[in-house]
Amino acid sequence: MTNTSRTLLVLGGARSGKSRHAQRLAEAGGGARLFFATAQAYDDEMRERIARHQADRNASWTTVEAPIDLPAAMRAEDAGGRVLLVDCLTLWLSNLLLADADLEAAGDDLIAAVEQAQARIILVSNEVGFGIVPDNALARRFRDAAGRLNQRLAAACDAVDLVVAGLPLRLKGGQL
Amino acid sequence: MTNTSRTLLVLGGARSGKSRHAQRLAEAGGGARLFFATAQAYDDEMRERIARHQADRNASWTTVEAPIDLPAAMRAEDAGGRVLLVDCLTLWLSNLLLADADLEAAGDDLIAAVEQAQARIILVSNEVGFGIVPDNALARRFRDAAGRLNQRLAAACDAVDLVVAGLPLRLKGGQL
Amino acid sequence: MTNTSRTLLVLGGARSGKSRHAQRLAEAGGGARLFFATAQAYDDEMRERIARHQADRNASWTTVEAPIDLPAAMRAEDAGGRVLLVDCLTLWLSNLLLADADLEAAGDDLIAAVEQAQARIILVSNEVGFGIVPDNALARRFRDAAGRLNQRLAAACDAVDLVVAGLPLRLKGGQL
Numbered sequence: 138m139t140n141t142s143r144t145l146l147v148l149g150g151a152r153s154g155k156s157r158h159a160q161r162l163a164e165a166g167g168g169a170r171l172f173f174a175t176a177q178a179y180d181d182e183m184r185e186r187i188a189r190h191q192a193d194r195n196a197s198w199t200t201v202e203a204p205i206d207l208p209a210a211m212r213a214e215d216a217g218g219r220v221l222l223v224d225c226l227t228l229w230l231s232n233l234l235l236a237d238a239d240l241e242a243a244g245d246d247l248i249a250a251v252e253q254a255q256a257r258i259i260l261v262s263n264e265v266g267f268g269i270v271p272d273n274a275l276a277r278r279f280r281d282a283a284g285r286l287n288q289r290l291a292a293a294c295d296a297v298d299l300v301v302a303g304l305p306l307r308l309k310g311g312q313l
Numbered sequence: 314m315t316n317t318s319r320t321l322l323v324l325g326g327a328r329s330g331k332s333r334h335a336q337r338l339a340e341a342g343g344g345a346r347l348f349f350a351t352a353q354a355y356d357d358e359m360r361e362r363i364a365r366h367q368a369d370r371n372a373s374w375t376t377v378e379a380p381i382d383l384p385a386a387m388r389a390e391d392a393g394g395r396v397l398l399v400d401c402l403t404l405w406l407s408n409l410l411l412a413d414a415d416l417e418a419a420g421d422d423l424i425a426a427v428e429q430a431q432a433r434i435i436l437v438s439n440e441v442g443f444g445i446v447p448d449n450a451l452a453r454r455f456r457d458a459a460g461r462l463n464q465r466l467a468a469a470c471d472a473v474d475l476v477v478a479g480l481p482l483r484l485k486g487g488q489l
Numbered sequence: 490m491t492n493t494s495r496t497l498l499v500l501g502g503a504r505s506g507k508s509r510h511a512q513r514l515a516e517a518g519g520g521a522r523l524f525f526a527t528a529q530a531y532d533d534e535m536r537e538r539i540a541r542h543q544a545d546r547n548a549s550w551t552t553v554e555a556p557i558d559l560p561a562a563m564r565a566e567d568a569g570g571r572v573l574l575v576d577c578l579t580l581w582l583s584n585l586l587l588a589d590a591d592l593e594a595a596g597d598d599l600i601a602a603v604e605q606a607q608a609r610i611i612l613v614s615n616e617v618g619f620g621i622v623p624d625n626a627l628a629r630r631f632r633d634a635a636g637r638l639n640q641r642l643a644a645a646c647d648a649v650d651l652v653v654a655g656l657p658l659r660l661k662g663g664q665l
Contacts, residue, residue, distance in 0.1 A: 150616065151632055152618050152640070154640045264326065265326075266619070267441065268445075268619065268620025269441045269444065280328065284478075290478070297478065301616060301651055302636075302640050303639075304643055308478070443617065444617060444618075445617045445631065450534070456503055460502065460503055463504075475653055484658060
């Protein structure tokens with residue numbers, strides 16, 4: 138992230154290396170590091186995945202659990218000289234959908250938190266729209282909401298990376 | 314679209330902003346604008362989606378419904394100084410598949426219409442091959458046909474953009 | 490592939506033209522050409538797909554069937570001045586998964602074979618992580634394993650191309 142890229146959206150598929158890319162960029166700079174975790178450990182598969190991600194982060198990180206009230210949690214910790222890493226927005230959106238929350242209002246709130254932030258912000262999100270149309274209506278609704286949120290955040294952020302097989306492709310903003 | 318890019322294929326996932334990108338490029342130029350709609354409003358979800366897309370287009374557009382006979386509809390309106398925007402080829406292909414049409418022949422016909430056009434042509438299509446192999450045979454057949462059509466059109470068009478989260482990535486042709 | 494790119498990973502979706510791109514690069518150079526086929530013809534759909542791919546290759550190719558023991562098969566044919574084309578790693582991984590093999594150990598073995606090779610190596614693999622989360626656990630495990638293997642190989646190879654609609658996008662390494 139260059140000096141002029143204060144906010145970065147990292148997009149990628151499942152197991153694309155997007156989390157590792159985001160962490161590497163966050164750790165390249167100085168300052169306090171806060172990790173906003175949106176995953177909820179509701180089964181063994183997810184618990185294992187969370188543990189694997191935690192093991193990838195070094196001790197310099199403070200973890201904030203924010204499965205639903207992410208924008209408020211970000212505002213509460215927002216300060217200059219910090220880096221706030223959110224991983225990932227796809228799970229946050231999924232949590233909101235299952236909680237029957239207002240997705241548009243939540244998106245507005247998140248974008249406001251990003252635009253007003255004093256800290257550096259790195260957001261990790263899945264790109265989920267490159268497959269065939271899902272069979273069930275909830276999956277289609279989720280896919281639509283995820284795509285719309287990614288578009289809005291890509292427009293709001295200074296820089297956007299797409300990660301494929303661990304390799305970042307800069308879609309917006311200057312060179313790293 | 315540069316002066317030398319008379320035909321453009323816009324690829325993207327679901328909710329990637331590909332339609333908006335295509336419209337923006339079409340509206341950047343002068344001349345009459347024709348929108349070739351391939352969607353069929355067979356249920357409420359689709360009716361809502363069509364209405365949302367129509368609301369995005371300004372009054373300068375003339376809409377032509379062409380769910381099946383797209384190449385013929387394009388030829389009937391083809392003239393220099395016009396821009397023909399087709400949105401989207403994925404639904405057209407899906408309509409053909411459900412109508413048990415000859416997909417190869419239809420693809421040949423579309424490519425001929427594009428190559429012989431006097432108008433500027435912008436084609437919107439979904440990239441659907443980046444997920445795991447679908448369970449059912451019809452979905453696999455559709456995915457194969459969509460990938461093959463995209464390849465053929467990408468070869469035939471002057472320029473190709475891949476849209477991710479609203480951000481275009483030029484895969485072929487000169488800079489915008 | 491430039492002189493300095495001795496090992497290349499070609500990523501792409503289904504029907505993206507990745508096989509054809511890989512073959513074209515392999516045939517651009519001189520030397521003996523070995524095609525490592527990982528597909529198993531267990532039904533008509535697959536038999537047809539294999540036949541179509543074979544028809545795309547000219548007579549200069551020698552085919553080696555390697556659905557499971559790919560690294561050993563590559564080592565047995567490895568020699569300077571040759572090009573070894575593997576198509577594709579996704580089917581190989583799928584074969585390993587169905588055979589209940591140790592995926593990590595197999596990945597280590599493949600990477601060692603690539604890194605120690607005297608021949609030029611071109612590996613074709615599917616990017617499968619850009620859809621929504623699959624319903625069944627086996628598909629999720631496969632998707633995770635495929636993503637992890639692609640990341641490891643992308644790190645190990647000199648160059649990586651992503652193919653979309655037949656158009657290669659260089660993600661790593663110098664220009665072609």
